[in-house]
Amino acid sequence: MNEDDVCSDTDEICVSSIFLEGEDINMSISHAADSIGLKEIPRYEVKIIEEDDWMKGAQESFHPVEVTEGLWVVPKWITPPDIQAMNIILNPGLAFGTGDHPTTKLCLLLLHDCIKGGEHILDYGTGTGILAIAALKFGAAFAVGVDIDSQAIASASENATLNNIEPDKLQLHLIASQTSSSCRDDWPSRVVEGENAFEIDRVTHKDKYDVVIANILLNPLLNLADQIIFSAKPGAIIGLSGILSEQVQNILQKYSLFLEGIEVSKMDDWACVSGRKRKNIDIC
Template sequence: MAYQQTTIAVNDHIAEPLSDALMEHGALSAAIEDAYAGTANEQAIFGEPGMPAEQIWQQSKVIALFDEQADIEAIIGTAAQQCGIDMPVYETDRLPEQDWVRLTQSQFDPIKISDRLWITPSWHDVPDAGAVNLKLDPGLAFGTGSHPTTHLCLQWLDNHLQGGEALLDYGCGSGILAIAALKLGAGSAAGVDIDEQAIRASKDNAAQNEVAAQFYLPDALPEQQFDVVVANILANPLRMLGDMLAGRTKPGGRIVLSGILEEQVEEMSTIYSQWFDLAAPQLDNGWACLSGVKR
């Protein structure tokens, strides 16, 4: 079956009601995304500790999926009327009939991080049996290793872990960084995420990779300091979490920060230099990774 996909730009007050109304009147699915995702205006939400408890992006887009025969204009018009708004501007693309499982799998080949570190989906053969291979399938939680921010953090772990370290992965997503750390020789690894789905995905991925990483919601993380703290999130929460992340890092321990755009490096360096001696940033396709040693 072919499908139609429609994108509607909306503000924060109408995104959820419109999404619900579209589902009520015939959409097969409806998702809300940040209209500025991947830019300097990207907005962190969903109750990151220490941040305002905003629940939706101020400028959002609703992405709705319909079957091939659906009268999209009529459905959107009805949903808009139900929400008390004028007919919104929207764009529609036709998605041709395909084997979606095979198509999705074809988009995720093994990823080479370094000569000794690979990320391999379960449906692929291991490309290098002598390397460290992370078994990871794309899922609902962020982090498959394909994004430059994750790639930068994995490269840092590969280059700097010496063995035996206690590591904290703050904003663990799929658990990939905690899992990689253990497979690269860390003594223990804990991951934290505000999303229960991410915690479940991380636990499943750790089991698939046969490592004993522990994953927690923020309030459940035991009180302790770590040799290495990795935070691959976004600049907005990193602005707010500096004191907490520094407090979780042992004196002489190291911090690794990513999810930072190149143009945000100076600001983040100013904030984190309060606690850390920072090295030169590592860059990849407009993204940056900062690291340093706690004084």
């Protein structure tokens, strides 16, 4: 989405989207317009982009990121600027989480500060696996990453290998949904495919994790609140991000009954809410 550079009219917002070849673009845009109550389909133009050019452009936009002193996120095709630093090597593919977005940075900083060694971590919406991988590099003993996107799981698995994460240290679960499907035989040994949308119940055992991190979006954070709290040990650290600063109040209203010592960190217009699970609550 672009409000400044592409559109000369400041009252307009330009949206760019990638479609599969042969897809009915007019129908897709019509559905999108209907979903937000537009009476007319917005004007649009279609450009054919070669896949190699798109991938090259994506790679050129991904540069090494210094999250904090001594902690870098580095594309796999670039030599780390500081070979003595803790370098998280990534090939993002089509998944979210390159270390450049403020919410990813906020979550990395939270994990950097709270992990002391030996923790069990749950990463909701793992994307590229960057947070689970970082947690293990910081000293966590074991991590589980879950996502509904098969491309994210594939990316996270590759990135775990790039960072020499042993399969018994990181387990990745594809949580099946109406739009996610895959072939079980294609997955590496660290990946466990969900059988249905309720598979998450078998991944998030009650009171299992010392740290639960969820860098997703506002509505999933609200809808999954019981599940997120359920999986954390009493006293566990819970980090919630993927939200704008203006949405923090929604999170506080939902989670304040479950968390104590709540803190809010912000970067640009984005925020991360964290706290410890209260010891005297009962989630069924």
